[in-house]
Amino acid sequence: MSQLELPDNPYLLLTPGPLSTSKSVRAAMFRDWCTWDKDYNDIVESVRCDLVKLATERDGYTSVLMQGSGTFSVESVIGSAIPADGKLLVLVNGAYGDRIARIASYLRIPTIVHDSGEVAPPDIPRLRRELDIDAEITHVAAVHCETTTGMLNPIEEIGRTVKEYGRIFIVDAMSSFGGIPFSMESSHADFCISSANKCIQGVPGFGFVIATHATMASIQGRARSLSMDLYDQWRCMEDGHGKWRFTSPTHSVRAFRQALNEFAEEGGVAARFARYRNNQRTLVRGMRSLGFRCLLEDRYHSPIITAFLSPTSPRYSFERFYQSLKRKGFVIYPGKVTIVDTFRIGNIGEVNCNDIRRLLSAVEASIDWEQDAVSGANS
Numbered sequence: 024m025s026q027l028e029l030p031d032n033p034y035l036l037l038t039p040g041p042l043s044t045s046k047s048v049r050a051a052m053f054r055d056w057c058t059w060d061k062d063y064n065d066i067v068e069s070v071r072c073d074l075v076k077l078a079t080e081r082d083g084y085t086s087v088l089m090q091g092s093g094t095f096s097v098e099s100v101i102g103s104a105i106p107a108d109g110k111l112l113v114l115v116n117g118a119y120g121d122r123i124a125r126i127a128s129y130l131r132i133p134t135i136v137h138d139s140g141e142v143a144p145p146d147i148p149r150l151r152r153e154l155d156i157d158a159e160i161t162h163v164a165a166v167h168c169e170t171t172t173g174m175l176n177p178i179e180e181i182g183r184t185v186k187e188y189g190r191i192f193i194v195d196a197m198s199s200f201g202g203i204p205f206s207m208e209s210s211h212a213d214f215c216i217s218s219a220n221k222c223i224q225g226v227p228g229f230g231f232v233i234a235t236h237a238t239m240a241s242i243q244g245r246a247r248s249l250s251m252d253l254y255d256q257w258r259c260m261e262d263g264h265g266k267w268r269f270t271s272p273t274h275s276v277r278a279f280r281q282a283l284n285e286f287a288e289e290g291g292v293a294a295r296f297a298r299y300r301n302n303q304r305t306l307v308r309g310m311r312s313l314g315f316r317c318l319l320e321d322r323y324h325s326p327i328i329t330a331f332l333s334p335t336s337p338r339y340s341f342e343r344f345y346q347s348l349k350r351k352g353f354v355i356y357p358g359k360v361t362i363v364d365t366f367r368i369g370n371i372g373e374v375n376c377n378d379i380r381r382l383l384s385a386v387e388a389s390i391d392w393e394q395d396a397v398s399g400a401n402s
């Protein structure tokens with residue numbers, strides 16, 4: 024048998040997922056698995072168990088894995104948890120909150136959108152009023168870290184308010200889970216959703232949902248789609264001890280097992296949060312010294328990703344900036360907000376402070392537009 028050598032990545036992904044993974048995570052994909060065999064099902068069970076432990080210290084919780092990108096898991100929760108006579112309130116301050124509202128619209132679920140704009144957190148007194156006047160609202164959905172801007176939403180305060188009014192709380196913790204301290208208890212989440220290729224630093228292929236056994240059992244028969252039926256998927260995994268209803272992303276799951284091992288070796292959420300936060304602070308400090316400005320006020324920043332205002336010089340072009348950084352070994356992310364032109368730089372994945380310092384040198388060497396157009400702008 025010939026020995027294949029695992030290539031190095033040609034550039035670092037400074038994106039919010041897929042992101043740069045370790046070589047050992049990628050190497051874990053170098054064999055095939057039978058989706059119905061116990062060897063593989065045992066891996067699935069260990070992953071499900073670890074995810075629950077990451078989300079809560081309490082008993083009574085369970086998790087379910089769902090094929091597809093993170094959006095598929097969000098859609099499976101929205102489509103499976105909300106009953107036919109239910110009504111959803113979505114807190115929106117970016118593209119991912121908006122996506123939840125769009126999912127609900129496709130599924131013809133009556134929905135109220137609480138839009139706080141792209142640079143402000145949800146308005147809690149307004150949320151309270153909305154829940155107070157509309158008793159038909161059964162579920163509230165919010166995004167923990169809004170990856171559009173990097174905004175860290177006050178998930179605990181939102182959760183507390185939702186519970187004051189006795190509604191079900193759905194949290195899209197996609198880009199924060201494993202990278203920012205979070206628990207089912209403190210957030211009051213009934214459903215927590217994330218995916219393999221974000222802060223746990225696995226490869227794409229599936230997402231996961233955490234809830235109590237009782238909550239999961241309560242949604243039987245509500246799903247609006249067969250392949251997205253969260254209850255059915257969970258039932259199959261529970262009864263079959265790690266079996267999936269349909270073809271499962273075996274290689275992604277095996278890589279995720281390895282990613283979870285490395286996550287624990289690094290020191291869990293606390294260590295990862297510290298590394299990401301250090302990355303983000305180094306990044307913001309360095310970018311500011313090069314004349315760039317952040318979109319959000321500092322108090323709203325998350326350690327996951329940062330949105331920077333595009334330089335105003337007519338000679339600036341994202342495409343040229345992007346290509347220049349890519350040639351130097353870094354891939355950044357285009358902006359997604361609608362109000363102003365931005366670009367984004369992520370800090371998650373197999374990325375450390377040295378990488379960020381090398382990036383900052385690459386940025387400095389890539390600035391080929393009029394220097395005075397960005398200098399002096401330092402907020």
Ligand SMILES: *Cc1c(COP(=O)(O)O)cnc(C)c1O
Nearest residue numbers: 092093094119168170195197198
């Ligand atoms: C990444 C992400 C998603 C899911 O996006 P996919 O492209 O479907 O993986 C959902 N919500 C948030 C906040 C995200 O960052």
